[in-house]
Amino acid sequence: MSTTTTNESRRKAPAGERVADWADGRLGIYGLAKANMRKIFPDHWSFMLGEVALYSFIIIILTGVYLTLFFHPSMNEVTYHGSYEPMQGIMMSEAYASTLEISFDVRGGLLIRQIHHWAALLFLAGMFVHMMRVFFTGAFRKPREINWLFGFLLFVLGMFTGFTGYSLPDDLLSGTGVRFTQGAILSMPVVGTYISMFLFGGEFPGTDFVARFYSIHILLLPGIMLGLLVAHLILVFFHKHTQFAGPGRTNKNVVGMPLLPIYMAKAGGFFFLVFGMIAAISAIAQINPIWAIGPYRADQVSTGAQPDWYMGFAEGLIRFMPGWEVNLWGHTLVLGVFIPLVLFGLLLVIFALYPFFEAWLTGDKREHHIADRPRNAPTRTAFGVAWVTMYLIMLVGGGNDLWATHFHLSINAITWFVRIFFIVGPLLAFIITKRICMGLQRRDRDKVLHGRETGIIKRLPHGEFVEIHEPLSQAKLHSLTAHDQYEPIEIGPTVDENGVERKIPLSQKLRAKLSKGYFGEGNQIPKPTAEEYREITSGHGHH
Numbered sequence: 001m002s003t004t005t006t007n008e009s010r011r012k013a014p015a016g017e018r019v020a021d022w023a024d025g026r027l028g029i030y031g032l033a034k035a036n037m038r039k040i041f042p043d044h045w046s047f048m049l050g051e052v053a054l055y056s057f058i059i060i061i062l063t064g065v066y067l068t069l070f071f072h073p074s075m076n077e078v079t080y081h082g083s084y085e086p087m088q089g090i091m092m093s094e095a096y097a098s099t100l101e102i103s104f105d106v107r108g109g110l111l112i113r114q115i116h117h118w119a120a121l122l123f124l125a126g127m128f129v130h131m132m133r134v135f136f137t138g139a140f141r142k143p144r145e146i147n148w149l150f151g152f153l154l155f156v157l158g159m160f161t162g163f164t165g166y167s168l169p170d171d172l173l174s175g176t177g178v179r180f181t182q183g184a185i186l187s188m189p190v191v192g193t194y195i196s197m198f199l200f201g202g203e204f205p206g207t208d209f210v211a212r213f214y215s216i217h218i219l220l221l222p223g224i225m226l227g228l229l230v231a232h233l234i235l236v237f238f239h240k241h242t243q244f245a246g247p248g249r250t251n252k253n254v255v256g257m258p259l260l261p262i263y264m265a266k267a268g269g270f271f272f273l274v275f276g277m278i279a280a281i282s283a284i285a286q287i288n289p290i291w292a293i294g295p296y297r298a299d300q301v302s303t304g305a306q307p308d309w310y311m312g313f314a315e316g317l318i319r320f321m322p323g324w325e326v327n328l329w330g331h332t333l334v335l336g337v338f339i340p341l342v343l344f345g346l347l348l349v350i351f352a353l354y355p356f357f358e359a360w361l362t363g364d365k366r367e368h369h370i371a372d373r374p375r376n377a378p379t380r381t382a383f384g385v386a387w388v389t390m391y392l393i394m395l396v397g398g399g400n401d402l403w404a405t406h407f408h409l410s411i412n413a414i415t416w417f418v419r420i421f422f423i424v425g426p427l428l429a430f431i432i433t434k435r436i437c438m439g440l441q442r443r444d445r446d447k448v449l450h451g452r453e454t455g456i457i458k459r460l461p462h463g464e465f466v467e468i469h470e471p472l473s474q475a476k477l478h479s480l481t482a483h484d485q486y487e488p489i490e491i492g493p494t495v496d497e498n499g500v501e502r503k504i505p506l507s508q509k510l511r512a513k514l515s516k517g518y519f520g521e522g523n524q525i526p527k528p529t530a531e532e533y534r535e536i537t538s539g540h541g542h543h
């Protein structure tokens, strides 16, 4: 009897529900969907930057698959007989010839190649800006440190995926880039020659590297990245997204809109916007015209050789370094290349480990789900701007020849500029940023205590002119004062109660010093207290 009822009710259910029931019986999707589909996400324009990275990555994969259908990852020598006339009869690798074919003979090939390349540039730019957003808002603090590291790995892997990708066509520009990388590998003491021989299957360039870079480019690195990305997004879900301070927003809730339907609709639209933008740029702006550069030959170098932007800072490190070499026990150590190689790693590692440094410095074990305004963490913000400045100066160094030819400057002058500003630039950026942040903090304090300047000037009966200040709303007051301010760490007396000298570890002394630099007097403006506010607004201080 009961079976009949169930059958009847099943027959009545709409088709969609029956399909969903069927799937739920096998995958348990109801529970999963119920828990996540109405998940609330906070809104802010800067939370869109991770999405830009996500959508450009999807576009890269889609276009990359199309390219694999026509690209031949082989260094076999062939004679060109395709439709690009100026190259007729020229010897080249199959990789180069097939990229020419994609560009001139495959339907839509050139557009897809250009979309793949432009999307790669945007992907790394999106990641970079997203990373800086996370940094400046302190969204890397507990519990998001691991997700910061996942993200950072994505950034580094993205750089190398891009590098292996633009090396595939085996043109003179990319070949020069591969030669540059081989030089950097060779500069490593002891292991350099072995790694180079292993990577290239013998002497450079050999006949293997395109095929090897190909598996690395289309399988190994994107595979790892896809895994990391899924983990990254699961963690964003799991931790919940950070939100900026505001009324009703606490460290324990999220105020925003549900994933379905609001964010799904937004995300869908935004995906097509990103795709449309990249497609439009790719249809208009030429990128990597390998036919104008020619096939790679180990005895030639193209002029104006530039890597893609995300590799430019590594190039800059090499270009501004003096060509130092030392001879040790009959072995040449090429410091002019080895030091930049170490700096390249160091520059990245310092930034990747910053969240752990800050956690050690503050000793703060609490979870942080309210994003900082950059001004409220002046030393962190200044450090971030200094890091970006160093990165940008390296980029200038990486394009020293282009700066010289485009602006009629001496290449030596640019090299010296880069050498000096590699140190001075970040220092200046640090000082200036910190001052700006403190200035903005002062302004916030002023606004809270004295209200917003309205620009309306009033003349008092005795002739004095005053500007009318308008009190802030309670919501604004809350947003401007919700942030925590740390106290600098004290190491306490250096002698104990018996007058015996206390042994204070060097790391503690350093921590106290750094803590003063971060949170001590003159390094942050004390936010107004409720008493100060009450005292001023209750009478006299209020204009």
Ligand code: HEM
Pocket (backbone or CB within 6 Å): 046, 047, 048, 049, 050, 051, 053, 054, 055, 057, 127, 128, 130, 131, 134, 139, 140, 144, 147, 148, 149, 150, 151, 152, 153, 154, 155, 229, 232, 236, 240, 241, 242, 243, 371
């Ligand atoms: C393939 C590259 C990446 C993709 C597709 C990606 C995607 C996303 C998305 C969609 C979000 C949520 C929205 C947002 O806050 O923008 C997010 C959050 C986050 N991402 Fe990424 N990301 C990538 C790389 C990175 C990098 C390079 C870092 C840092 C080094 C990073 C660190 C974080 C952190 C810490 C969050 C949580 C932020 C918060 O809750 O405020 N991500 N990511």
Ligand code: HEM
Pocket (backbone or CB within 6 Å): 060, 061, 063, 064, 065, 067, 068, 071, 099, 102, 113, 116, 117, 120, 123, 158, 161, 162, 164, 165, 166, 167, 168, 169, 217, 218, 222, 225, 287, 288
């Ligand atoms: C983060 C991921 C990726 C990045 C940053 C990236 C970047 C690049 C770049 C810059 C090029 C040079 C394009 C040119 O010729 O101007 C390239 C080539 C290529 N990529 Fe990718 N790519 C990625 C993932 C993939 C994936 C997943 C596939 C395949 C499934 C793929 C397949 C190819 C192929 C076949 C080429 C050679 C054809 C050509 O140069 O036009 N890529 N890639």
